[in-house]
Amino acid sequence: MSRDILVLGAGMVGVSAAWHLLERGHRVTLVDRNEPGRETSFGNAGIIQREAVRPYRFPRDLATLMRVLPNRQIDIRYQPSGMVQAAGPLFQYWRNSEPERYARIVPEYAALIRHALDAHAPMINAADAEALVRREGYLEVFRSTEALEQECRLAQADAQHYGVTHRVLNSAALAEMEPDLAAGLAGAIHWTQPWTVTDPGALVAAYAKACQEKGGQFIQGALRKLGHDGNAWRAEIGDEIRSAQQVVLALGPWSKHWLSQQGLSVPLFVKRGYHMHYGARGEARLRHWVMDAEIGYLLAPMRAGIRLTTGAELARHDATPHYQQLAAAEATARQLFPLGERLDPQPWMGARPCTPDMKPIIGPAPGLSGLWLAFGHGHQGFTLGPITGKLLGQMMDGEPTDVDMAPYRVDRF
Secondary structure, three states, rough: OOOOOEEOOOHHHHHHHHHHHHHHOOOOEEEEOOOOOOOOHHOOOEEEEEOOOOOOOOOOHHHHHHHHHHOOOEEEEEEEEHHHHHHHHHHHHEEEOOOHHHHHHHHHHHHHOHHHHHHHHHHHHOOOOOHHHHHOOOOEEEEEEHHHHHHHHHHHHHHHHHOOOOOEEEEHHHHHOOOOOOOOOOOEEEOOOOOOEHHHHHHHHHHHHHHHHHOOEEEEEEEEEEEEEOOOEEEEEOEEEEEEEEEEEEOHHHHHHHOOOOOOOOOOOEEEEEEEEEEEEOOOOOOEEEEEEOOEEEEEOOEEEEEEEOOEEOOOOOOOOOOHHHHHHHHHHHHOEEEEEEOOOOOOOEEEEEEEOOOEEEEEOOOOOOOEEOOOOHHHHHHHHHHHHHHHHHHOOOOOOOOOOOOHHHOOO
């Protein structure tokens, strides 16, 4: 039966939910304060990461903690106020990174990742967005043989258990694939399955356009109020009121605030990240997406230039940007590849919505009939948006789901 559904949030997750609900014949209105794909989905590394079956753990070994403590690293930085504000969720994140707990989380996380490419494919086709997508995988480069061998062992295990494919490149093979990288690298893992996207925000916008071509509506306006009125949900968006039988809350890091307005608390916290685009010096060319694995940043040859994305910054969502992490990554990246001038007027900053057990929240809001949740994807909202939308549509229509959804329900907290 066709229903009126409001989807709040036009990032990758929200747009994907809208697309699948329209496919199912529902009447869908997508809502965001900005154009689709202009928030967190805009600034990521642009990789649909089929290989990412292991979510990011909180460091537990003393050596790593001591390395991070001075707060000068590229892969992870923190602001004390943010650590204090998120102390409870961060403690649970630390606990869930303990080996036995983490070993239980990985297969549940991988169950979603395994569907990522298959879920994106029909949306790319419907959006006529093939020109944005490359199917060449990406390179994770290593400076030391020890680190490369350690990652190779994990890659072999992931190949056996989760069907992840890869090639190991020695220094000569890496130089052949990326001749303009600095000499002296130990080698790389070429993750062969992932797809890369030359403009992540444009892909989300293309998916949103496909939604409108299916008959969906888009309202650009700030959400001011959300409430349940009898059998319907009412949303105040800018100066207008919209009613719907069901609502999908897919507002990324802002979801915690709006869910708290309904009396539900979730242990959501953010990891912020930065990016900047660069030219290349002389005739240098970056041919693949390249992750500097032991340092913790990524270079990507995108339409806007070579995008450098940083690691994570643990901070309050609304805290003042700290660009030192980006500056440190840039200084190191210039030693790896001959970056040219900065191309953006200022660095971009975004916030990844994270949960203490590293898994997204997907499913109904308990005690709030008609409210559905789709947020908390951490580093992988861009990868997992389409499969989230597909599974959410199955749940909302009362159908069997392609994946057991119990691990992602909000009431697990």
